[in-house]
Amino acid sequence: MNYCEKWWGWGDLSQSFPKDSTQKILNLLPSQWLQKEVDASIPLAITKKIEEIELPGIRLSNQDITHFKEIVGEKNFCTDKKTRLCHSFGKSYVDLIQARDKKIRFSPDAVIFPEDERHVHEIIAYAHFQNICVTPFGGGTSVLGGVNPQGTEPYQPVLTLSLRHLDKILKIDAASRMADVQVGILGPDLEKQLNSHGFTLGHFPQSFEFSTLGGWIATRSAGHSSNHYGRIEDLVLSLKVATPQGILETKPHPASSCGPNWNEVYLGSEGSFGVITQASLSLSEIPECKEYLSFLLPSYQEGLNVLRAIKKNYLSPSIVRLSDPHETQFMIALSDDQPCSKSSRAFLKNAWRSFPRTFPKNIYLSFGQKLKKISQQQASLLILCLEGSINEVSTLKSKIKTLCKKGLSLGKSVGIKWEKNYFLSPYLRDELIHRGVLLDTLETVTSWTYFEKLYLETHKALKNSLGQDAIVLCHISHIYPTGASLYFTFLAQAHDNPITQWIRMKNDVTQVIMNNHGALSHHHGVGQDHKKWIYDEKGPLVMDQMKALKKFIDPKNILNPNKLL
């Protein structure tokens, strides 16, 4: 199973963050950050052989093993080291640090691969009976410990239930633009098959290549184009869910006033209320035309003005990405020498050369009046993608150009290049961890009213926790009528005990986010890492109600315990 090859890092063995870009970033970092004792020329994969890893013992009884094999067949029940290892954690910073240890603390006793929803139900029913924990596993890309196999007590066996074989599109209803899809399907397989029928789901989280529909639903995911196509909760019409009581099914009505929308109880349920096996999805036609725009705006504030105007005017670019001045400078620094146009090339080249030294407050180059007014310390990069018919894109483009009139248009290529690297970015973390650098991200969302304070306070909290030399970048990727998301990327020198360092940072910063009206998460979910704040987020009465529902469905708390609830 090739997805097991890179259990210690992101994605696929054949892919990596571009070497020259890695080098550029390394050059930007203070030299004392880089661990001298690490031989960074040796890839991490080679430094750690699977034979050297120690996993905890298997706690399942022979009877359990026999029973599970009877349900799914011998080949679909695995207790081998490699399969267990690559289902032992997700892709959080802490996961990847722990993957470097020889002794893995938590590992599933076995990994089971059901082939249909009946299997899933039988597995859960038996696990419920025998008090075995079940952790559903889609692509395993959780960055919050959502797939980490932990029971409620040390001797309780934990079974990881991989949905990898439930990977089929069962039906495409072209007339209603709907599809019935099993949740184990990976992003690219889903899109490819939908595309062949002229449709797209339009859901592209950064984990897209390695994450599954089920993972998106279980964590309320959003993708880079959700501004146009909607978040996953906007795309799910109905669900099938295996619970200890049987297989629950909702109806795919276009809308309904028949009581509570129970899909919304399972969207974001992270395996706590059952294992989602199938969904009806609302599709869109593949757009006739797709075009990137990008602008260098004179300030972050001007960028926010543009984004609010976009929502106010009901415009819906698919991709909206506004980088704060820090991220803008960082992106400029990483840009190669063939950007956009002749004129902006000079600008960007100059910017690259001056990074990370302080930029001259205002630069005067020879390409137009606008740039003269843009302070490079304030400049904010806005990337947009427009999708639709040729006419629609053309109309939208002219409206957006009007809104961005204070900015410098950088044309299409910045966006195209950004898209090219979008799925590669997560590979950078492996390279940096390997060299002793902490690189992680966190995200939140708030109303426009609280946006600025939340942005400034979170930025400050990251610096306070990680050190004033930490590099803290931020962008907005999702805009709503009432507010916008914030996505922070941060780099710092890793301490001797990077997990302690990270936990302190997470505690400090999350508390600041919560104190400043930020959501606990905009699109990553809760998992283990956000669980501590879920009472603050949901309030005690909602928590009590969710727990009462959990107790009814799963009285023994075997369904993905220690996550969410």
Next chain:
Amino acid sequence: MNYCEKWWGWGDLSQSFPKDSTQKILNLLPSQWLQKEVDASIPLAITKKIEEIELPGIRLSNQDITHFKEIVGEKNFCTDKKTRLCHSFGKSYVDLIQARDKKIRFSPDAVIFPEDERHVHEIIAYAHFQNICVTPFGGGTSVLGGVNPQGTEPYQPVLTLSLRHLDKILKIDAASRMADVQVGILGPDLEKQLNSHGFTLGHFPQSFEFSTLGGWIATRSAGHSSNHYGRIEDLVLSLKVATPQGILETKPHPASSCGPNWNEVYLGSEGSFGVITQASLSLSEIPECKEYLSFLLPSYQEGLNVLRAIKKNYLSPSIVRLSDPHETQFMIALSDDQPCSKSSRAFLKNAWRSFPRTFPKNIYLSFGQKLKKISQQQASLLILCLEGSINEVSTLKSKIKTLCKKGLSLGKSVGIKWEKNYFLSPYLRDELIHRGVLLDTLETVTSWTYFEKLYLETHKALKNSLGQDAIVLCHISHIYPTGASLYFTFLAQAHDNPITQWIRMKNDVTQVIMNNHGALSHHHGVGQDHKKWIYDEKGPLVMDQMKALKKFIDPKNILNPNKLL
């Protein structure tokens, strides 16, 4: 309290369905439908004096009464006949028939008017302790028995909790286009206050003048402009709800991936899980421009093609109303002599004269080639309203005109007139009931795939149940990416026992809707009348989960029993 004056019918005493239109409709009906013995010239209000009405006895103890008065004050606790009477039912056909009886079967023991959410919580907590049922009451316009005060056993007291005093906008956050609003506010008060700040909620159900925000939320309401502004569930950001355990509050994040969206559990909860007291709402700016369009399309099928194309092209007219040929003919028949334009006037006048006799298959009049191709038996009227900036409306208009190129444009006035009568239509039912005619409506929604069959089968079922001479009209008022709503209006001769007649019709037709992939309700809710099918609609496992949650929140089942669950 002036809202009590018309306990026996719809709306306000000062309003009625236009007399000339009533007469036109009466002329259209088979004469044998009209009850000879009714003196229809005497308004119903005069035929039934409140003194003649008998209400059931009050079952509350003196201790209960004293306690409730202590909570809300003497003036806010009513046991007088008039207040009890006008909270004894909603506005369903069955309600209005029963209102004609001298003896009212179910009436609240008292009506309590809390002044703040703390009152609401205290009332519920005491009612929970003493096993007194609580029926929340907003505007009382439910057409499904949603506000009918019934306990779970005959001797159990029922308290109607009117939210009329919780009618304030607490905060408008212009920067984030949000408002915190108490749920007892009536539609016009809410809009007027929002309008004065430049905002609109854009929510206009036909009950708008007499229904409340809380009612809309508790039943997942949709209004005539929800195609553009969204249904109520799209507009609610957060909720405050009084439960026996305390006051639950969710956070108004623009979006979130922090577990299930618990707002969605309370949206449509119909009082079963607590009493909603407050909501944060997402607002829109008042549009610069609003323009009606209308088209006579050559067939219902062509109308459906247009609607699907509208969604496919992401166009969002606020009002979309496509009448089937039956409703189109009916509307033409009711139209006065000053419609649209000179040319269409002749057409419509001719149509009016020929109704209800069969139209000539094709009519040839002197206004353009298009009309020649429109068979009057197939013609379908499409009314649209466009909202936005002048530019947006103009662009949208030209796109929609292109989509409607097979139709005959009737200009603005048909839509303007329709809007004028929109809020008056429910008054017609009173007039007809008074004359022995059954007039009621029902609604559903389905995917495009099942639309035609559902439409035909429901139409047939209505005729089969009510008689082949019944008048059955249908329109679509809400379109979605995957389907559309169906709204049936039907008229028939009322039998001697109209309630039995109605129940048989409801049973027959609802079963046909359920068998043909229709939702149990698109925007009216569940209440008492749809409860019978809620297991079919939700499925047994969702019902079990909803009931488990109900049992946790409300173990004694005092919260609006016999509705929804």
